[in-house]
Amino acid sequence: MKQPNRKRKLSMDSKELLNQDGCLEQAEEEKKPRDGAAPLSHVPSVTAQEAWSWEQYLTEQKATAAPVELFSKDQSFPEHENGFQVGMRLEGIDPRHPSVFCVLSVAEVCGYRLRLHFDGYLSCYDFWTNAGSPDIHPVGWCEKTKHELHIPKGYRKDKFVWMDYLKACKLQNAPKKLFRNRSSNGPMPKEFQVGMKLEAVDRKNPSLVCVATVADIVEDRLLVHFDNWDDSYDYWCDVNSPYVQPVGWCQENGRTLIAPQGYPDPENFSWTEYLEATQTNAVPAKVFKMRTPHGFLPSMRLEAVDRRNPRLIRVATVIDVDDQRVKVHFDGWDHKYDYWMDADSPDIHPIGWCDITGHPLEIPYRANDVKILPGQAVCPTPGCRGIGHIRGPRYSGHHSAFGCPYSDMNLKKEATLHDRLREQTQANLESDSSHSKSKNLCSLNFSGKHEKVNSQPRPVQQAKCLKIKGKEDIDLDNLFR
Numbered sequence: 171m172k173q174p175n176r177k178r179k180l181s182m183d184s185k186e187l188l189n190q191d192g193c194l195e196q197a198e199e200e201k202k203p204r205d206g207a208a209p210l211s212h213v214p215s216v217t218a219q220e221a222w223s224w225e226q227y228l229t230e231q232k233a234t235a236a237p238v239e240l241f242s243k244d245q246s247f248p249e250h251e252n253g254f255q256v257g258m259r260l261e262g263i264d265p266r267h268p269s270v271f272c273v274l275s276v277a278e279v280c281g282y283r284l285r286l287h288f289d290g291y292l293s294c295y296d297f298w299t300n301a302g303s304p305d306i307h308p309v310g311w312c313e314k315t316k317h318e319l320h321i322p323k324g325y326r327k328d329k330f331v332w333m334d335y336l337k338a339c340k341l342q343n344a345p346k347k348l349f350r351n352r353s354s355n356g357p358m359p360k361e362f363q364v365g366m367k368l369e370a371v372d373r374k375n376p377s378l379v380c381v382a383t384v385a386d387i388v389e390d391r392l393l394v395h396f397d398n399w400d401d402s403y404d405y406w407c408d409v410n411s412p413y414v415q416p417v418g419w420c421q422e423n424g425r426t427l428i429a430p431q432g433y434p435d436p437e438n439f440s441w442t443e444y445l446e447a448t449q450t451n452a453v454p455a456k457v458f459k460m461r462t463p464h465g466f467l468p469s470m471r472l473e474a475v476d477r478r479n480p481r482l483i484r485v486a487t488v489i490d491v492d493d494q495r496v497k498v499h500f501d502g503w504d505h506k507y508d509y510w511m512d513a514d515s516p517d518i519h520p521i522g523w524c525d526i527t528g529h530p531l532e533i534p535y536r537a538n539d540v541k542i543l544p545g546q547a548v549c550p551t552p553g554c555r556g557i558g559h560i561r562g563p564r565y566s567g568h569h570s571a572f573g574c575p576y577s578d579m580n581l582k583k584e585a586t587l588h589d590r591l592r593e594q595t596q597a598n599l600e601s602d603s604s605h606s607k608s609k610n611l612c613s614l615n616f617s618g619k620h621e622k623v624n625s626q627p628r629p630v631q632q633a634k635c636l637k638i639k640g641k642e643d644i645d646l647d648n649l650f651r
């Protein structure tokens with residue numbers, strides 16, 4: 171394994187981002203945050219941070235690390251350095267709308283991670299990803315692979331030309347060599363084709379298995395879209411994913427299949443009738459392979475991205491597992507911050523990952539290690555160092571419960587940001603064929619007419635209370651009301 175330079179870290183403050191983005195309309199950027207720009211309000215003492223080591227910690231705790239072999243290529247130690255630089259342009263998937271490919275820029279580089287910014291949008295929508303992520307592609311990739319590119323806000327779709335944009339704004343594209351060569355699983359079996367139907371787990375409500383469509387295929391991954399639901403439930407997975415199953419799987423395994431939203435008689439959903447009505451085919455059952463179990467066990471230690479504050483990676487413990495997921499606890503923190511992550515999430519790493527990639531690691535919180543200077547404004551949440559903000563990465567810090575991603579008042583707020591795409595004018599949305607594409611594929615209604623994709627949120631509350639054992643456990647009428 172090649173070890174990248176340690177502690178190579180570039181960062182930038184919001185001012186630099188504005189300069190670097192100067193060519194774009196940034197007028198919508200909010201004024202200087204009142205409750206921000208003052209990170210590190212209280213910090214573990216330098217000695218505690220520097221003296222900390224995994225080796226010593228594991229001995230003290232009589233704990234074991236999750237073995238490196240359990241981690242996938244996307245989670246394990248990178249083979250290459252992160253060569254991306256702040257300001258470079260690229261194309262990539264919007265994590266909140268996985269069917270949408272966008273014009274992105276590198277806003278921050280930290281170790282093997284990148285903070286990516288949607289050109290023309292507020293930086294509150296920025297997101298973190300690994301430099302080796304299969305979700306990012308070089309400039310020109312969409313054109314080459316016939317994918318719709320979601321262009322920067324303020325540009326006309328028919329007038330946007332990448333090279334002109336880069337030239338006019340004096341921007342640099344990220345060189346192709348920085349993007350990893352994918353396909354660790356080999357190519358996608360040719361039997362998988364866009365538009366085919368399957369049964370898939372709703373990853374936001376993992377007890378539900380729903381009628382779904384292969385909405386896209388890129389290299390060895392497919393995009394799962396749930397019929398008649400909006401694209402925020404979509405996800406990319408590989409062929410061997412335990413989340414995708416052939417048509418008829420629920421019936422064979424005594425599980426309830428959730429019919430498409432609005433299906434006239436959901437309790438008596440029939441694949442035969444549905445395939446005929448939608449004039450589609452099922453993915454052949456023989457191409458589905460089951461993945462081997464993930465192997466993580468409770469009490470194993472690892473390094474995990476903190477979803478509430480995604481710029482941070484913390485010392486963490488697996489405290490529970492199920493077939494596809496691990497429940498992560500951040501050492502030293504209250505259990506109310508624990509949460510489930512997919513076992514194949516690119517946000518969990520073996521111990522030592524931060525050290526080797528040059529990313530800061532948040533060490534376990536111990537109240538005694540924290541030194542607060544007299545008169546210093548500090549976040550009142552135990553363990554919180556005042557880094558990050560409930561309103562996303564445009565605020566680098568906070569010093570009150572109001573902005574704290576961990577405060578009780580904010581703990582229940584999963585989605586505090588507005589949807590980036592809903593900000594757009596209706597005209598833009600209508601001209602965006604990446605949306606109309608999924609309409610064509612997946613939202614054919616039962617009289618054969620196209621129907622507008624229903625953008626209502628899924629009835630999570632109801633769905634969560636359901637036990638999927640048999641049909642009688644589900645009140646489908648209620649579920650789809």
Ligand SMILES: [Zn+2]
Nearest residue numbers: 549551554574
């Ligand atoms: Zn805080």
